[in-house]
Amino acid sequence: MAAETGTPTTLTLKSNDDELFSVAESAAILSVTIRNMVEDGCAGGVIPLDNVDGKTLASVITYMNGISAIPADEEKKKSYRDKFLSDKDFETLADMVLAANYLNMSCLMDAVSAKIAQVMEKKSVGWVRRKFGIENDYTPEEEAAVKEEHKWTFEGVETDDDN
Amino acid sequence: MEQNKPSIDRLSSLPDSVRRRILSFLPTKFSVRTSILARRWRYLWSYVPNLIFVNWENQEIINRVMLLNKSQSIHTFALYHNIECSAYQLETWVTFAITRRVRRLDLYFQSQFASLPRCLFTCKTLVCLRLENCGHIPTSGAVCLPRLEKLYLTYVLYEADESLQYLISGCPVLEELEIDSCGAIAHCKVSSPTIKRLVIDLRWGGNRLDINTPA
Numbered sequence: 001m002a003a004e005t006g007t008p009t010t011l012t013l014k015s016n017d018d019e020l021f022s023v024a025e026s027a028a029i030l031s032v033t034i035r036n037m038v039e040d041g042c043a044g045g046v047i048p049l050d051n052v053d054g055k056t057l058a059s060v061i062t063y064m065n066g067i068s069a070i071p072a073d074e075e076k077k078k079s080y081r082d083k084f085l086s087d088k089d090f091e092t093l094a095d096m097v098l099a100a101n102y103l104n105m106s107c108l109m110d111a112v113s114a115k116i117a118q119v120m121e122k123k124s125v126g127w128v129r130r131k132f133g134i135e136n137d138y139t140p141e142e143e144a145a146v147k148e149e150h151k152w153t154f155e156g157v158e159t160d161d162d163n
Numbered sequence: 164m165e166q167n168k169p170s171i172d173r174l175s176s177l178p179d180s181v182r183r184r185i186l187s188f189l190p191t192k193f194s195v196r197t198s199i200l201a202r203r204w205r206y207l208w209s210y211v212p213n214l215i216f217v218n219w220e221n222q223e224i225i226n227r228v229m230l231l232n233k234s235q236s237i238h239t240f241a242l243y244h245n246i247e248c249s250a251y252q253l254e255t256w257v258t259f260a261i262t263r264r265v266r267r268l269d270l271y272f273q274s275q276f277a278s279l280p281r282c283l284f285t286c287k288t289l290v291c292l293r294l295e296n297c298g299h300i301p302t303s304g305a306v307c308l309p310r311l312e313k314l315y316l317t318y319v320l321y322e323a324d325e326s327l328q329y330l331i332s333g334c335p336v337l338e339e340l341e342i343d344s345c346g347a348i349a350h351c352k353v354s355s356p357t358i359k360r361l362v363i364d365l366r367w368g369g370n371r372l373d374i375n376t377p378a
Contacts, residue, residue, distance in 0.1 A: 118183075120193070
């Protein structure tokens with residue numbers, strides 16, 4: 001950790017599209033990936049984050065600052081997370097889950113995963129494929145067989161495919 | 164409307180561990196349903212460590228899903244159900260969960276009262292237990308839940324007034340206890356050196372209550 005205790009240390013993070021961000025070390029080390037770099041002494045200059053683009057990183061930093069400003073109160077942290085994710089569209093959530101995984105931030109991972117699950121639950125198979133760009137590589141026969149195998153999961157499901 | 168064109172296969176490009184994590188937040192019915200998405204998704208659900216059954220399944224389906232589940236350990240086993248289920252059947256499911264080192268167990272029966280298997284009270288891995296509309300909490304025999312931190316009891320039946328305290332005595336690290344509608348107990352006694360949060364709802368009956376906790 002920083003040698004001079006007491007003085008807030010600032011880290012500079014660089015996204016894969018070369019945007020630079022300043023963030024307090026105390027907030028940034030919510031990411032285990034960044035914390036390890038700091039502990040290994042590789043955080044002197046700029047920390048390159050090769051798997052995160054600038055737009056997503058800006059969002060993650062907002063989260064880091066917001067959540068680290070809340071004292072140890074799980075209820076308040078949870079409501080901050082809910083609010084933080086409430087206006088994010090599906091594509092942003094997918095980018096965030098990738099970033100949270102790369103940055104090794106388990107609380108953000110769980111919150112985003114839960115949110116994605118919550119959205120997926122009510123949508124049709126076609127909607128999920130479309131939104132996530134999942135290519136259906138089954139042959140029609142295979143797809144019919146899988147559907148038959150798990151027929152019960154398609155019964156009584158009402159989907160709403162707006163947005 | 165559809166102007167967004169995800170050029171990469173966003174979700175499928177995620178590591179399996181991340182996709183499993185997403186699926187773990189879904190009721191089991193929906194996580195099994197994702198097998199239809201594409202080949203890479205076909206068996207993913209069977210490695211999800213949570214089994215959450217929410218009234219869409221019959222016993223045959225639950226048995227089948229459990230048989231096909233390949234997780235080494237089960238994090239959550241939840242049954243929010245309306246099905247009529249024999250004591251023998253419930254014991255089979257609970258035993259399955261215990262064998263896979265279950266950490267959180269929710270048994271919530273909506274109409275049918277369910278009879279709890281004894282093996283539940285000696286589960287060494289359980290951290291969180293939620294029981295609704297089932298029983299009985301015993302007054303004798305082994306009760307040892309060494310990791311249990313959270314216990315929620317709603318409309319649960321007790322063999323005797325002492326059962327509740329007998330259960331609590333077997334939970335050395337219990338921190339949170341919620342009891343709703345314990346009307347079946349005339350004299351409710353809660354004594355624990357570890358409980359930090361205690362909620363007792365005394366609807367239904369003028370019970371006597373003795374509490375001795377740091378909460």
